[in-house]
Amino acid sequence: GLEQIRCVGCGISIQTEDKEALGYAPLSALTKELPICQRCFRLKHYNEIQDVSLTDDDYRKIVSSIGDEDALVVKIVDIFDFNGSWLPGLHRYAGKNPILLVGNKLDLLPKSVNPNKVVHWMKKEAKELGLKPIDVQLISAEKGYGIEELAEAIDHFRQGKDVYVVGCTNTGKSTFINRLIKQYGEEASDFITTSHFPGTTLDLIDIPLDGRSHMYDTPGIINHHQMAHYVSKKELNIIMPKKEIKPMVFQLNEMQTLFFGGLARMDYLKGGKQSFVCHFSNHLNIHRTKTEKADELYKNHLGEMLSPPEDITNFPTLKRYEFMIKESKTDVVISGLGWVTFTEAGAKVVFHAPEGVAVTVRKSLI
Numbered sequence: 001g002l003e004q005i006r007c008v009g010c011g012i013s014i015q016t017e018d019k020e021a022l023g024y025a026p027l028s029a030l031t032k033e034l035p036i037c038q039r040c041f042r043l044k045h046y047n048e049i050q051d052v053s054l055t056d057d058d059y060r061k062i063v064s065s066i067g068d069e070d071a072l073v074v075k076i077v078d079i080f081d082f083n084g085s086w087l088p089g090l091h092r093y094a095g096k097n098p099i100l101l102v103g104n105k106l107d108l109l110p111k112s113v114n115p116n117k118v119v120h121w122m123k124k125e126a127k128e129l130g131l132k133p134i135d136v137q138l139i140s141a142e143k144g145y146g147i148e149e150l151a152e153a154i155d156h157f158r159q160g161k162d163v164y165v166v167g168c169t170n171t172g173k174s175t176f177i178n179r180l181i182k183q184y185g186e187e188a189s190d191f192i193t194t195s196h197f198p199g200t201t202l203d204l205i206d207i208p209l210d211g212r213s214h215m216y217d218t219p220g221i222i223n224h225h226q227m228a229h230y231v232s233k234k235e236l237n238i239i240m241p242k243k244e245i246k247p248m249v250f251q252l253n254e255m256q257t258l259f260f261g262g263l264a265r266m267d268y269l270k271g272g273k274q275s276f277v278c279h280f281s282n283h284l285n286i287h288r289t290k291t292e293k294a295d296e297l298y299k300n301h302l303g304e305m306l307s308p309p310e311d312i313t314n315f316p317t318l319k320r321y322e323f324m325i326k327e328s329k330t331d332v333v334i335s336g337l338g339w340v341t342f343t344e345a346g347a348k349v350v351f352h353a354p355e356g357v358a359v360t361v362r363k364s365l366i
C-alpha cells in the first residue's frame with residue numbers, strides 16, 4: 001500500500017480527495033520535500049486563519065491563562081489607533097509577566113514626527129491605562145522598520161522563556177508574525193503549527209524559537225471601540241491611511257467647522273484666526289463650513305457629501321467633547337481616524353465622534 005504522508009505542520013496524514021476535510025492538500029504538495037496540508041499552508045501564509053470570531057469569554061480564558069505561564073508578553077497596538085487597538089485588562093490577566101509594548105504602522109506618520117515623542121506618549125498613555133511595559137518599541141511590520149531591533153529586544157527580555165503575542169484585529173499582528181518568521185528563516189516557517197488553547201475552540205499559532213521555547217500568536221480580538229467598527233470594509237480603506245500621512249493645513253476663523261467625512265467633526269469656537277494641521281488619511285474628504293450651518297448640513301448630507309459612512313442606518317449620533325487648548329503644539333486625536341495639531345494656544349474647540357471612539361489630547365509629536 002501507499003506510504004502515509006504526513007503534514008510537517010500539524011502531523012495529520014495528507015489526503016488529496018476531499019477539499020473540505022482535514023488533511024487536504026493538492027497533489028503537487030506531495031512531491032515537496034516538506035509536505036504541508038492546505039490548512040497549515042494557509043495558516044503559514046495567514047490568509048484565512050484571521051477570521052475566527054472570538055467571544056469575550058474565549059478571550060478571557062486565553063489571556064488569563066497567560067498569567068499562569070512564565071512568559072514574555074508582546075502586546076501590539078496600532079499607533080494610528082492607539083486607544084481603539086488597546087486590549088483592556090491585559091495587565092491584570094498577564095499576571096507577573098513582563099509586557100513589551102509594540103507600536104506598529106510607524107510608516108504612516110509624517111516625517112516631521114519625532115519617534116521619541118511617540119514612545120513617550122505611548123508610555124504615558126499606557127500608564128494611564130494601568131500598564132507599565134518593560135519597554136516600548138516602534139515598528140512598521142509592513143515596511144520592515146524596527147523588526148530586527150524588536151527581535152533582539154524580545155530575545156533579551158524573554159530570558160529563555162516562551163513569548164505570547166497579543167493584539168486586537170487590524171493592528172498588523174499577522175503582518176508582524178510573518179515578518180518574524182522571515183527573520184527567523186525558512187526553517188522555522190516549515191515547522192509552524194497550531195495548538196489548541198485549553199478550554200477554547202481556538203488555535204494558537206506556535207512558532208518554535210530555539211528548540212525549547214516557543215512564540216505563540218494568539219487570536220486577535222475585535223475591539224468594539226474602534227472607529228473601524230462603524231464603517232464597511234471598503235470604507236476602512238478610505239479612513240485607514242495606506243501611506244505616510246500628508247498633513248493638510250486649514251486656516252479657520254472662529255465659528256467655522258471641519259467635517260472629517262461624516263465620521264467626526266471639529267467646531268472652532270474661539271481663539272482668533274488660526275491654522276489647524278490635519279493629519280488624516282489622504283483619501284478622507286475634509287469639508288469646511290460655518291458652525292451655525294453644521295447641524296443642518298450634517299442632517300441633510302450625512303452618507304452623501306459627508307461620507308464615509310455611506311450606510312447611515314446604524315450610525316450613532318456623535319458625542320461632543322469640548323477642549324480648551326492650553327499650550328501651543330497640542331494634538332487632539334480621534335482614535336483610528338487621525339488628529340488635528342494646534343500650533344497656537346488658546347483655542348476653544350468642540351470635537352464630535354461616535355460614542356466609544358476615544359478623543360484625547362496629547363503634546364504634539366512634532
Ligand code: GDP
Binds near residue numbers: 242
Ligand atoms: P491583524 O488583524 O492584527 O492580524 O492585522 P493584519 O496583519 O491583517 O493587518 C491589518 C491591516 O493593517 C492590513 O491592511 C495591513 O496591510 C495593515 N498593516 C499591517 N502592518 C502595517 C504597517 O506596518 N504599516 C501600515 N501602513 N499598514 C500595516
